[in-house]
Amino acid sequence: MDDRPNLYGAGREELARQVAPLDPRPFRARQVFRWLYQRDELAPAAWTDLPLALREQLATRFRFERPAWSGGAQARDGTIKAEVALPGADRVEAVAIPADDRQTFCISSQVGCAFGCRFCMTARLGFRRNLEIGEIVGQVALLRAVTGSPVGEYNIVFMGMGEPLHNFERVRAALALLTDEEGFALPPRRITVSTVGLPGGILGLADLPRPPRLAVSLVTADQALRDELMPVSRRYRLDELGDAIRRFGAGRRERPTLEVVMLAGVNDHPRLAPPLARYARRVGAKVNLIEFNPTPELPYAPAPEERIEHFLRVLANGGVVGTVRRSRGQDAYAACGQLAFLAADAKG
Ligand code: SF4
Helix, strand or coil: CCCCCECCCCCHHHHHHHHCCCCCCHHHHHHHHHHHHHCCCCCHHHCCCCCHHHHHHHHHHCECCCCEEEEEEECCCCCEEEEEECCCCCEEEEEEEECCCCEEEECCCEEECCCCCCCCCHHHHCEEEECCHHHHHHHHHHHHHHHCCCCCCEEEEECCCCCHHHHHHHHHHHHHHHHCCCCCCCCHHHEEEEECCCHHHHHHHHCCCCCCEEEEECCCCCHHHHHHHCCHHHHCCHHHHHHHHHHHHCCCCCCCEEEEEEECCCCCCHHHHHHHHHHHHHHCCEEEEEECCCCCCCCCCECCHHHHHHHHHHHHHCCCCEEEECCCCHHHCCCCCCCCHHHHHHHC
Protein backbone atom coordinates (compact mmCIF):
# COMPACT_ATOMS: atom_id res chain seq x y z
CA MET A 1 0.00 0.00 0.00
CA ASP A 2 1.23 3.51 -0.86
CA ASP A 3 1.34 5.44 2.41
CA ARG A 4 2.96 8.61 1.09
CA PRO A 5 0.74 11.59 1.94
CA ASN A 6 -1.14 13.06 -1.02
CA LEU A 7 -0.35 16.77 -1.32
CA TYR A 8 -2.84 17.49 -4.13
CA GLY A 9 -5.30 19.96 -2.61
CA ALA A 10 -2.75 21.48 -0.21
CA GLY A 11 -2.82 25.27 -0.06
CA ARG A 12 0.17 27.62 -0.10
CA GLU A 13 0.85 27.34 3.63
CA GLU A 14 0.63 23.57 3.78
CA LEU A 15 2.91 23.20 0.74
CA ALA A 16 5.43 25.60 2.26
CA ARG A 17 5.40 23.56 5.49
CA GLN A 18 5.97 20.30 3.63
CA VAL A 19 8.60 21.54 1.16
CA ALA A 20 10.64 23.63 3.65
CA PRO A 21 12.49 20.67 5.25
CA LEU A 22 13.73 19.73 1.76
CA ASP A 23 14.49 23.26 0.56
CA PRO A 24 13.68 26.20 2.85
CA ARG A 25 13.56 28.85 0.14
CA PRO A 26 9.89 30.04 -0.10
CA PHE A 27 9.86 30.18 -3.91
CA ARG A 28 10.25 26.38 -4.09
CA ALA A 29 6.79 25.77 -2.59
CA ARG A 30 5.39 28.43 -4.94
CA GLN A 31 6.86 26.57 -7.91
CA VAL A 32 5.20 23.35 -6.76
CA PHE A 33 1.91 25.25 -6.26
CA ARG A 34 1.98 26.51 -9.84
CA TRP A 35 2.78 23.10 -11.29
CA LEU A 36 -0.11 21.51 -9.42
CA TYR A 37 -2.91 23.99 -9.93
CA GLN A 38 -2.02 26.30 -12.79
CA ARG A 39 -0.34 23.78 -15.08
CA ASP A 40 -2.02 20.58 -13.89
CA GLU A 41 1.29 18.75 -14.12
CA LEU A 42 1.39 16.27 -11.26
CA ALA A 43 4.61 14.36 -11.95
CA PRO A 44 7.59 15.90 -10.07
CA ALA A 45 9.88 14.52 -12.80
CA ALA A 46 8.36 17.11 -15.17
CA TRP A 47 8.88 20.10 -12.84
CA THR A 48 11.89 21.26 -14.79
CA ASP A 49 12.48 24.52 -12.92
CA LEU A 50 13.25 22.54 -9.73
CA PRO A 51 16.60 20.83 -9.17
CA LEU A 52 16.60 17.13 -9.95
CA ALA A 53 17.50 16.12 -6.39
CA LEU A 54 14.54 18.06 -4.96
CA ARG A 55 12.16 16.54 -7.51
CA GLU A 56 13.36 13.08 -6.53
CA GLN A 57 12.89 13.79 -2.83
CA LEU A 58 9.40 15.14 -3.42
CA ALA A 59 8.45 12.06 -5.43
CA THR A 60 9.84 9.76 -2.74
CA ARG A 61 8.00 11.43 0.13
CA PHE A 62 4.70 12.51 -1.38
CA ARG A 63 1.99 11.64 -3.87
CA PHE A 64 0.38 14.30 -6.04
CA GLU A 65 -2.83 12.70 -7.23
CA ARG A 66 -6.12 14.16 -8.25
CA PRO A 67 -9.36 12.22 -8.80
CA ALA A 68 -9.40 10.23 -12.01
CA TRP A 69 -11.88 10.11 -14.89
CA SER A 70 -13.58 6.75 -14.64
CA GLY A 71 -16.23 7.04 -17.31
CA GLY A 72 -18.51 9.53 -18.88
CA ALA A 73 -21.06 10.41 -21.47
CA GLN A 74 -21.57 13.21 -23.95
CA ALA A 75 -25.03 14.58 -24.72
CA ARG A 76 -26.10 15.69 -28.20
CA ASP A 77 -25.78 19.33 -27.17
CA GLY A 78 -22.09 18.80 -26.29
CA THR A 79 -22.57 18.56 -22.51
CA ILE A 80 -20.03 16.17 -21.02
CA LYS A 81 -20.71 14.28 -17.83
CA ALA A 82 -17.58 12.91 -16.18
CA GLU A 83 -17.79 10.16 -13.65
CA VAL A 84 -15.05 10.87 -11.12
CA ALA A 85 -13.51 7.99 -9.16
CA LEU A 86 -12.57 8.76 -5.57
CA PRO A 87 -10.51 6.66 -3.16
CA GLY A 88 -12.56 3.68 -2.02
CA ALA A 89 -15.69 2.84 -3.96
CA ASP A 90 -17.14 6.37 -4.00
CA ARG A 91 -17.80 8.31 -7.14
CA VAL A 92 -19.24 11.71 -7.94
CA GLU A 93 -20.14 13.40 -11.17
CA ALA A 94 -18.83 16.59 -12.68
CA VAL A 95 -20.38 18.14 -15.76
CA ALA A 96 -19.03 20.44 -18.47
CA ILE A 97 -21.72 22.47 -20.24
CA PRO A 98 -20.57 24.31 -23.37
CA ALA A 99 -21.80 27.83 -24.13
CA ASP A 100 -20.88 30.19 -26.96
CA ASP A 101 -17.69 31.58 -25.52
CA ARG A 102 -16.70 29.27 -22.67
CA GLN A 103 -17.56 26.13 -20.73
CA THR A 104 -19.40 25.99 -17.43
CA PHE A 105 -18.20 23.27 -15.06
CA CYS A 106 -20.76 21.95 -12.59
CA ILE A 107 -18.94 20.28 -9.71
CA SER A 108 -19.84 18.26 -6.61
CA SER A 109 -18.94 19.02 -3.01
CA GLN A 110 -20.13 15.86 -1.21
CA VAL A 111 -20.85 12.22 -1.97
CA GLY A 112 -24.63 12.15 -1.65
CA CYS A 113 -26.45 14.80 0.35
CA ALA A 114 -28.08 15.13 3.76
CA PHE A 115 -30.82 17.61 2.90
CA GLY A 116 -33.48 15.46 1.30
CA CYS A 117 -35.07 17.93 -1.15
CA ARG A 118 -38.06 16.13 -2.61
CA PHE A 119 -37.34 16.99 -6.25
CA CYS A 120 -33.68 15.94 -6.27
CA MET A 121 -32.15 12.62 -7.28
CA THR A 122 -29.01 13.14 -5.19
CA ALA A 123 -31.20 13.22 -2.08
CA ARG A 124 -32.00 9.57 -2.68
CA LEU A 125 -28.41 8.57 -1.94
CA GLY A 126 -28.43 10.05 1.53
CA PHE A 127 -25.21 11.56 2.86
CA ARG A 128 -22.03 9.51 2.41
CA ARG A 129 -19.16 11.91 3.03
CA ASN A 130 -17.63 15.32 2.41
CA LEU A 131 -15.23 15.70 -0.49
CA GLU A 132 -11.66 16.67 0.34
CA ILE A 133 -10.20 19.92 -1.04
CA GLY A 134 -8.23 18.08 -3.73
CA GLU A 135 -11.33 16.11 -4.71
CA ILE A 136 -13.21 19.36 -5.27
CA VAL A 137 -10.59 21.26 -7.27
CA GLY A 138 -9.56 18.01 -8.97
CA GLN A 139 -12.94 17.92 -10.74
CA VAL A 140 -12.16 21.35 -12.19
CA ALA A 141 -8.70 20.25 -13.32
CA LEU A 142 -10.18 17.15 -14.89
CA LEU A 143 -12.88 19.05 -16.82
CA ARG A 144 -10.37 21.71 -17.84
CA ALA A 145 -8.18 18.98 -19.35
CA VAL A 146 -11.08 17.12 -21.01
CA THR A 147 -12.50 20.27 -22.64
CA GLY A 148 -9.15 21.90 -23.41
CA SER A 149 -10.27 25.10 -21.65
CA PRO A 150 -7.51 27.71 -21.22
CA VAL A 151 -6.50 28.76 -17.68
CA GLY A 152 -9.16 31.04 -16.18
CA GLU A 153 -11.46 30.81 -19.24
CA TYR A 154 -14.47 28.94 -17.86
CA ASN A 155 -17.17 29.24 -15.22
CA ILE A 156 -17.70 27.04 -12.19
CA VAL A 157 -20.99 26.31 -10.47
CA PHE A 158 -21.18 24.33 -7.24
CA MET A 159 -24.44 22.69 -8.27
CA GLY A 160 -23.48 19.04 -8.50
CA MET A 161 -23.89 16.49 -5.76
CA GLY A 162 -24.11 17.74 -2.22
CA GLU A 163 -24.61 21.00 -0.36
CA PRO A 164 -21.42 23.08 -0.60
CA LEU A 165 -22.07 25.09 2.55
CA HIS A 166 -22.48 21.85 4.51
CA ASN A 167 -18.80 21.22 3.65
CA PHE A 168 -17.89 24.83 4.27
CA GLU A 169 -14.25 24.64 5.39
CA ARG A 170 -13.13 22.52 2.46
CA VAL A 171 -15.17 24.51 -0.05
CA ARG A 172 -13.63 27.68 1.33
CA ALA A 173 -10.12 26.23 0.90
CA ALA A 174 -11.04 25.06 -2.61
CA LEU A 175 -12.26 28.56 -3.50
CA ALA A 176 -8.90 29.94 -2.36
CA LEU A 177 -7.07 27.61 -4.79
CA LEU A 178 -9.52 28.32 -7.60
CA THR A 179 -9.20 32.10 -7.33
CA ASP A 180 -5.45 32.22 -6.58
CA GLU A 181 -3.67 33.94 -9.46
CA GLU A 182 -0.90 31.36 -9.34
CA GLY A 183 -3.42 28.57 -8.94
CA PHE A 184 -6.48 28.08 -11.12
CA ALA A 185 -6.53 31.87 -11.62
CA LEU A 186 -10.28 32.18 -11.91
CA PRO A 187 -11.91 35.55 -11.17
CA PRO A 188 -14.40 35.07 -8.28
CA ARG A 189 -17.22 36.38 -10.48
CA ARG A 190 -16.86 33.25 -12.62
CA ILE A 191 -17.70 31.00 -9.65
CA THR A 192 -21.21 30.47 -8.29
CA VAL A 193 -21.93 28.63 -5.06
CA SER A 194 -25.46 27.27 -5.09
CA THR A 195 -26.99 26.44 -1.72
CA VAL A 196 -30.16 25.02 -0.28
CA GLY A 197 -30.10 28.10 1.97
CA LEU A 198 -27.90 27.79 5.07
CA PRO A 199 -27.76 31.31 6.56
CA GLY A 200 -24.52 30.78 8.53
CA GLY A 201 -22.71 29.50 5.44
CA ILE A 202 -24.02 32.37 3.32
CA LEU A 203 -22.63 34.88 5.82
CA GLY A 204 -19.36 32.92 5.87
CA LEU A 205 -19.12 33.29 2.09
CA ALA A 206 -19.88 37.00 2.36
CA ASP A 207 -16.88 37.41 4.68
CA LEU A 208 -14.38 35.83 2.26
CA PRO A 209 -11.79 38.23 0.86
CA ARG A 210 -12.88 37.30 -2.68
CA PRO A 211 -16.45 35.97 -2.43
CA PRO A 212 -17.98 34.01 -5.30
CA ARG A 213 -21.47 34.60 -6.65
CA LEU A 214 -24.35 33.24 -4.61
CA ALA A 215 -27.37 31.27 -5.81
CA VAL A 216 -30.03 30.06 -3.38
CA SER A 217 -32.36 27.25 -4.32
CA LEU A 218 -35.57 28.87 -3.10
CA VAL A 219 -38.19 26.90 -5.07
CA THR A 220 -40.99 29.00 -3.55
CA ALA A 221 -41.50 31.97 -1.24
CA ASP A 222 -44.44 30.19 0.41
CA GLN A 223 -43.20 28.96 3.78
CA ALA A 224 -45.57 26.00 4.14
CA LEU A 225 -44.92 24.72 0.62
CA ARG A 226 -41.16 25.16 1.01
CA ASP A 227 -41.27 23.22 4.29
CA GLU A 228 -42.89 20.38 2.39
CA LEU A 229 -40.47 20.35 -0.55
CA MET A 230 -37.26 21.18 1.30
CA PRO A 231 -37.07 19.92 4.89
CA VAL A 232 -34.20 22.33 5.64
CA SER A 233 -36.73 25.15 5.43
CA ARG A 234 -38.32 24.09 8.72
CA ARG A 235 -35.04 24.84 10.44
CA TYR A 236 -34.00 27.98 8.58
CA ARG A 237 -37.13 30.01 7.95
CA LEU A 238 -37.56 32.24 4.92
CA ASP A 239 -37.12 35.40 7.02
CA GLU A 240 -33.78 34.33 8.47
CA LEU A 241 -32.63 33.10 5.06
CA GLY A 242 -33.71 36.39 3.47
CA ASP A 243 -31.68 38.40 5.99
CA ALA A 244 -28.56 36.41 5.13
CA ILE A 245 -29.13 36.82 1.37
CA ARG A 246 -29.63 40.55 1.78
CA ARG A 247 -26.46 40.86 3.81
CA PHE A 248 -24.53 38.87 1.21
CA GLY A 249 -25.67 41.18 -1.56
CA ALA A 250 -25.16 44.44 0.35
CA GLY A 251 -22.64 46.65 -1.40
CA ARG A 252 -22.04 44.19 -4.22
CA ARG A 253 -22.65 44.97 -7.86
CA GLU A 254 -23.80 41.46 -8.73
CA ARG A 255 -27.11 40.50 -7.12
CA PRO A 256 -27.59 37.06 -5.56
CA THR A 257 -29.86 34.70 -7.51
CA LEU A 258 -32.92 32.87 -6.25
CA GLU A 259 -33.37 29.61 -8.15
CA VAL A 260 -36.86 28.29 -8.64
CA VAL A 261 -37.17 24.88 -10.26
CA MET A 262 -40.63 24.98 -11.84
CA LEU A 263 -42.73 21.92 -10.94
CA ALA A 264 -46.11 21.47 -12.62
CA GLY A 265 -49.01 21.74 -10.18
CA VAL A 266 -46.65 22.20 -7.22
CA ASN A 267 -45.02 25.64 -7.16
CA ASP A 268 -46.18 27.08 -10.49
CA HIS A 269 -49.63 28.29 -9.41
CA PRO A 270 -50.20 31.95 -10.36
CA ARG A 271 -50.97 32.82 -6.72
CA LEU A 272 -47.34 31.98 -5.85
CA ALA A 273 -45.82 34.48 -8.28
CA PRO A 274 -46.50 37.76 -6.38
CA PRO A 275 -45.00 36.51 -3.07
CA LEU A 276 -41.93 35.36 -5.00
CA ALA A 277 -41.55 38.82 -6.55
CA ARG A 278 -41.98 40.48 -3.13
CA TYR A 279 -39.42 38.18 -1.50
CA ALA A 280 -36.87 38.75 -4.29
CA ARG A 281 -37.32 42.51 -4.00
CA ARG A 282 -37.00 42.41 -0.21
CA VAL A 283 -33.75 40.44 -0.28
CA GLY A 284 -32.31 42.29 -3.31
CA ALA A 285 -32.07 39.23 -5.56
CA LYS A 286 -32.84 38.29 -9.14
CA VAL A 287 -34.78 35.13 -9.98
CA ASN A 288 -33.81 32.25 -12.23
CA LEU A 289 -36.72 30.00 -13.19
CA ILE A 290 -35.37 26.53 -13.98
CA GLU A 291 -36.99 23.97 -16.23
CA PHE A 292 -37.38 20.71 -14.36
CA ASN A 293 -35.87 17.57 -15.93
CA PRO A 294 -38.38 14.78 -15.54
CA THR A 295 -37.07 11.44 -14.33
CA PRO A 296 -39.04 8.24 -13.84
CA GLU A 297 -37.99 8.05 -10.18
CA LEU A 298 -39.51 11.38 -9.13
CA PRO A 299 -43.23 12.21 -9.11
CA TYR A 300 -42.86 15.64 -10.71
CA ALA A 301 -43.31 17.10 -14.18
CA PRO A 302 -42.00 20.31 -15.75
CA ALA A 303 -44.25 23.36 -15.41
CA PRO A 304 -46.01 24.37 -18.65
CA GLU A 305 -44.44 27.17 -20.64
CA GLU A 306 -47.38 29.54 -20.04
CA ARG A 307 -46.92 29.27 -16.28
CA ILE A 308 -43.24 30.13 -16.62
CA GLU A 309 -44.14 33.10 -18.84
CA HIS A 310 -46.70 34.23 -16.27
CA PHE A 311 -44.09 34.16 -13.49
CA LEU A 312 -41.68 36.14 -15.65
CA ARG A 313 -44.33 38.82 -16.25
CA VAL A 314 -45.18 39.11 -12.54
CA LEU A 315 -41.48 39.39 -11.67
CA ALA A 316 -40.94 42.08 -14.31
CA ASN A 317 -44.00 44.03 -13.14
CA GLY A 318 -42.64 43.84 -9.60
CA GLY A 319 -39.32 45.31 -10.71
CA VAL A 320 -37.42 42.01 -10.35
CA VAL A 321 -35.01 40.66 -12.97
CA GLY A 322 -36.21 37.20 -13.99
CA THR A 323 -34.58 34.72 -16.37
CA VAL A 324 -35.29 31.16 -17.47
CA ARG A 325 -32.70 28.41 -17.50
CA ARG A 326 -33.48 25.82 -20.10
CA SER A 327 -32.31 22.31 -19.36
CA ARG A 328 -29.15 21.08 -21.00
CA GLY A 329 -27.66 17.66 -21.34
CA GLN A 330 -30.78 15.68 -20.60
CA ASP A 331 -29.82 12.73 -22.74
CA ALA A 332 -26.60 12.28 -20.76
CA TYR A 333 -28.42 12.71 -17.43
CA ALA A 334 -26.25 15.69 -16.75
CA ALA A 335 -28.89 18.20 -15.83
CA CYS A 336 -29.42 19.42 -12.26
CA GLY A 337 -30.95 16.95 -9.86
CA GLN A 338 -29.93 14.04 -12.08
CA LEU A 339 -26.44 13.69 -10.77
CA ALA A 340 -27.24 10.63 -8.70
CA PHE A 341 -27.93 8.29 -11.57
CA LEU A 342 -24.47 6.86 -11.97
CA ALA A 343 -23.85 6.64 -8.25
CA ALA A 344 -27.21 4.96 -7.76
CA ASP A 345 -26.36 2.50 -10.52
CA ALA A 346 -22.98 1.86 -8.99
CA LYS A 347 -24.56 1.11 -5.63
CA GLY A 348 -27.23 -1.14 -7.06
S1 SF4 B 1 -31.14 19.91 -4.19
FE1 SF4 B 1 -29.04 20.14 -3.38
S2 SF4 B 1 -29.34 20.33 -1.15
FE2 SF4 B 1 -31.26 19.49 -1.96
S3 SF4 B 1 -31.00 17.25 -1.77
FE3 SF4 B 1 -30.31 17.84 -3.83
S4 SF4 B 1 -28.09 18.10 -3.67
FE4 SF4 B 1 -28.96 18.17 -1.57
